[in-house]
Amino acid sequence: xxxxxxxxxxxxxxxxxxxxxxxxxxxxxxxxxxxxxxxxxxxxxxxxxxxxxxxxxxxxxxxxxxxxxxxxxxxxxxxxxxxxxxxxxxxxxxxxxxxxxxxxxxxxxxxxxxxxxxxxxxxxxxxxxxxxxxxxxxxxxxxxxxxxxxxxxxxxxxxxxxxxxxxxxxxxxxxxxxxxxxxxxxxxxxxxxxxxxxxxxxxxxxxxxxxxxxxxxxxxxxxxxxxxxxxxxxxxxxxxxxxxxxxxxxxxxxxxxxxxxxxxxxxxxxxxxxxxxxxxxxxxxxxxxxxxxxxxxxxxxxxxxxxxxxxxxxxxxx
Amino acid sequence: xxxxxxxxxxxxxxxxxxxxxxxxxxxxxxxxxxxxxxxxxxxxxxxxxxxxxxxxxxxxxxxxxxxxxxxxxxxxxxxxxxxxxxxxxxxxxxxxxxxxxxxxxxxxxxxxxxxxxxxxxxxxxxxxxxxxxxxxxxxxxxxxxxxxxxxxxxxxxxxxxxxxxxxxxxxxxxxxxxxxxxxxxxxxxxxxxxxxxxxxxxxxxxxxxxxxxxxxxxxxxxxxxxxxxxxxxxxxxxxxxxxxxxxxxxxx
Numbered sequence: 273x274x275x276x277x278x279x280x281x282x283x284x285x286x287x288x289x290x291x292x293x294x295x296x297x298x299x300x301x302x303x304x305x306x307x308x309x310x311x312x313x314x315x316x317x318x319x320x321x322x323x324x325x326x327x328x329x330x331x332x333x334x335x336x337x338x339x340x341x342x343x344x345x346x347x348x349x350x351x352x353x354x355x356x357x358x359x360x361x362x363x364x365x366x367x368x369x370x371x372x373x374x375x376x377x378x379x380x381x382x383x384x385x386x387x388x389x390x391x392x393x394x395x396x397x398x399x400x401x402x403x404x405x406x407x408x409x410x411x412x413x414x415x416x417x418x419x420x421x422x423x424x425x426x427x428x429x430x431x432x433x434x435x436x437x438x439x440x441x442x443x444x445x446x447x448x449x450x451x452x453x454x455x456x457x458x459x460x461x462x463x464x465x466x467x468x469x470x471x472x473x474x475x476x477x478x479x480x481x482x483x484x485x486x487x488x489x490x491x492x493x494x495x496x497x498x499x500x501x502x503x504x505x506x507x508x509x510x511x512x513x514x515x516x517x518x519x520x521x522x523x524x525x526x527x528x529x530x531x532x533x534x535x536x537x538x539x540x541x542x543x544x545x546x547x548x549x550x551x552x553x554x555x556x557x558x559x560x561x562x563x564x565x566x567x568x569x570x571x572x573x574x575x576x577x578x579x580x581x582x583x584x585x586x587x588x589x590x
Numbered sequence: 591x592x593x594x595x596x597x598x599x600x601x602x603x604x605x606x607x608x609x610x611x612x613x614x615x616x617x618x619x620x621x622x623x624x625x626x627x628x629x630x631x632x633x634x635x636x637x638x639x640x641x642x643x644x645x646x647x648x649x650x651x652x653x654x655x656x657x658x659x660x661x662x663x664x665x666x667x668x669x670x671x672x673x674x675x676x677x678x679x680x681x682x683x684x685x686x687x688x689x690x691x692x693x694x695x696x697x698x699x700x701x702x703x704x705x706x707x708x709x710x711x712x713x714x715x716x717x718x719x720x721x722x723x724x725x726x727x728x729x730x731x732x733x734x735x736x737x738x739x740x741x742x743x744x745x746x747x748x749x750x751x752x753x754x755x756x757x758x759x760x761x762x763x764x765x766x767x768x769x770x771x772x773x774x775x776x777x778x779x780x781x782x783x784x785x786x787x788x789x790x791x792x793x794x795x796x797x798x799x800x801x802x803x804x805x806x807x808x809x810x811x812x813x814x815x816x817x818x819x820x821x822x823x824x825x826x827x828x829x830x831x832x833x834x835x836x837x838x839x840x841x842x
Contacts, residue, residue: 302705326701326736334728337691341634341698344676344683345706349698365725368688369695373676 283440284382286418288313290425291352292320298429301348301378304328306335306357312382312439314352332357336365336379343375348429354388355381355397355438363403370434371407377434379404380425384414384438385475385525386553386567392560397438398553402530404436405503411435411456412503416477417444420500423454431456438474440525442563445478447498459506461513465493468581469513469520473499473532475572476523482574487581494581505535511544519584520548523577525567528552549580592642593832595664598672601822603643605748605781605807606715610647612787613713622652625680629708632699634684636692637717637746638673639824644682645670653681690723692716693743697733700741700800714743719751721762727772730800734773737798742791743774745802746781748809750820769802781805813838 295301295317302324309315309327318325326342328335332353339349351358358381359366370377381400388395404412413428413435415421421439428435447462462477463484472480477498484494495513499505514520520540522533533550540546551571559566567573571580592598610633614620618631635644645663649656662668669678673687683699686692696714703710720726733741745765749756756762766776779790787805795801809823810816813835827835835841 302702323705328728328732329735331725331728331732333690333725334694334697334732337694337725338698338701338729338732340691341684341695341700342702343698344632344695345699345702345708345710346628347702347705364688365691365694368685369691373685 282443283418283421284311284313286421287382287439288316290418290422291317291350293422294425294429295321295324297426298348300346301350301429302326302342304335304339304349304351306330306332306353308354308382309352312352312354332362333365336362337369339377340369340375343377348376348378350378350380352380352382354395355384355400356395359397359400359403366404367407371410374409374433376432378428379434379436380439381436382439383441385440386558386570387440387442387475387525387563389561389563389566393557396558398527398558399530400438401502401526401532405530405535407434409434410503411501413456413501414438414474415500416472416474416498417446417448419446419452420448420454423452424500427454427456440475442475444475447478447481454500457501457504457506459497459499459501459509461495461497461509463494463496465495466516467493467585469495469497469517470577470581471497471499471510471520471522471532471536473502473524475525479572479574479577480523483577483581486574486578490582492581492585499532499536502532502535505539507539507543510536510539514540514544514546518546520546521577521581522548522550523572524552525572526552528554547584549584551577551580591646591659591663593827594660596826597664598642599639599824600642600827601750601809601816601820602637602640602717602746602748604811604813604816605809606640606643606746607811608782608784608787609715609744609746609805610643612784612791614647614651616788617791618711618713622681625653629710631711631713632683632696634692634696634699634712634714635674635686636696636714637689637720638686638692641670641672641674644674645679648679648681651681654679689717689720690725693726694729696741696743697729697738700733700738701736703740704738710740712741714741716743716745717751718745718747718749718756718762719759721745721765722760730769730772730774733800738800739795739798741800742795743800743802745804746807747804748807750809750818750823752823754820765804773799775799775801776804777801778804778806781807782811
């Protein structure tokens with residue numbers, strides 16, 4: 273599979289359509305913007321439902337607390353913002369206005385991880401999972417492709433309580449099967465294997481599947497699990513796979529401090545301690561440049577994922 | 591209740607007693623028997639640290655048993671925490687305590703009420719130190735921009751905050767001019783004059799404008815040794831102070 277830089281419709285373009293279709297289905301849903309709707313593509317919703325779209329300008333803290341107020345009136349507010357500002361700048365508002373009272377606010381963060389490549393560290397969101405995972409009662413989700421994103425958004429709107437959905441800017445190749453049914457809290461196994469367990473989330477799931485192809489060519493059977501609900505994490509699926517393979521590799525478009533790797537480690541250390549490695553951003557900020565180059569810089573490639581698995585197995589077998 | 595709990599923001603609770611009393615007795619459309627009725631008016635206590643005052647008035651109105659004031663205020667398993675929790679206390683409309691957030695939530699409620707064509711008026715009480723929070727001005731800009739004429743904010747201007755007099759710590763004045771410049775209708779009132787407050791709060795919003803009423807108040811109002819002293823922002827009382835306060839306020 274090719275470049276993440278463009279050509280195919282990006283997840284943000286999918287997002288515009290998904291929000292709009294959700295608006296048709298959920299009439300109590302309203303969308304709040306912090307002057308980023310042309311970029312997030314929430315503009316499409318605004319055009320379809322101008323009365324249900326609230327523009328609040330560059331005021332992320334205000335947006336989150338306004339959403340909390342709106343939710344108490346029986347509407348379902350969706351904040352469609354940049355993940356970096358939603359999670360960091362408005363962290364206290366997410367905690368106190370929303371999470372403390374378990375309000376029915378749907379927080380959606382676009383441009384997750386490194387996927388706003390040109391803008392660099394100011395707009396890249398490499399710690400939103402860490403922040404949102406720490407919010408008591410918050411459900412945290414990320415889709416591997418557009419089909420899953422639509423299902424995640426529907427599940428989020430049907431659920432009563434605060435949710436956070438992170439969305440990348442670039443395209444994500446289709447990975448879920450035709451009969452796929454997203455279930456909040458369940459991590460589907462996309463490929464079975466007995467030698468290593470590879471946990472991906474969002475953008476990295478397709479990389480993990482490509483890595484599994486590479487490994488298969490070398491006689492190594494990788495099991496690939498899609499961690500689309502990061503919290504509450506599917507401890508049962510992770511522990512069961514780890515017990516089978518004895519090694520877990522996590523791959524995330526996020527800092528390895530506090531993200532999916534940490535979440536998996538928390539499960540494994542208590543339920544099935546096995547060796548594990550984490551691939552992702554290690555205690556640094558992102559970079560500005562071409563997305564494929566940036567991803568490569570942080571080891572987010574099928575080749576690196578495959579070689580990390582091989583290195584582990586070589587160590588065990590030697 | 592503050593004396594029994596050994597804690598509580600007493601100064602800023604006493605400065606807004608008349609404001610909250612007038613709102614609940616003369617202005618707001620609420621029914622303590624139906625605290626969740628859809629078309630009730632809403633009060634958001636943006637200065638959440640003064641929850642003791644709100645609890646006392648809610649109990650007096652019949653939203654919950656007065657016993658709770660003495661048994662459950664700042665108790666580990668009590669419902670009346672030092673900052674109000676909307677999920678735990680009937681009549682509390684928003685969980686607040688982190689300054690600046692309540693006024694934004696009130697903006698959200700007012701927008702949602704208008705969106706749903708509900709005849710709901712939304713009130714928010716802020717502190718004077720709270721005016722230093724940037725979020726207050728994000729909310730102020732939004733309320734005027736979206737022409738929320740079902741929103742009334744009240745600033746309890748007692749000119750005292752944790753570390754000193756508000757005008758010395760970080761002067762928010764000239765506040766009326768600031769709100770006017772943000773597109774609000776502005777009035778000023780003596781926050782301890784019940785008749786004046788009632789008159790001011792009964793006034794309708796001008797078409798398409800949010801209103802702010804800046805109430806000049808005295809921190810620790812009614813208690814001789816507390817009045818105007820910022821040290822009584824959040825403090826426990828000695829038995830002697832407690833007994834003096836009862837005498838000063840004519841309580842039993």
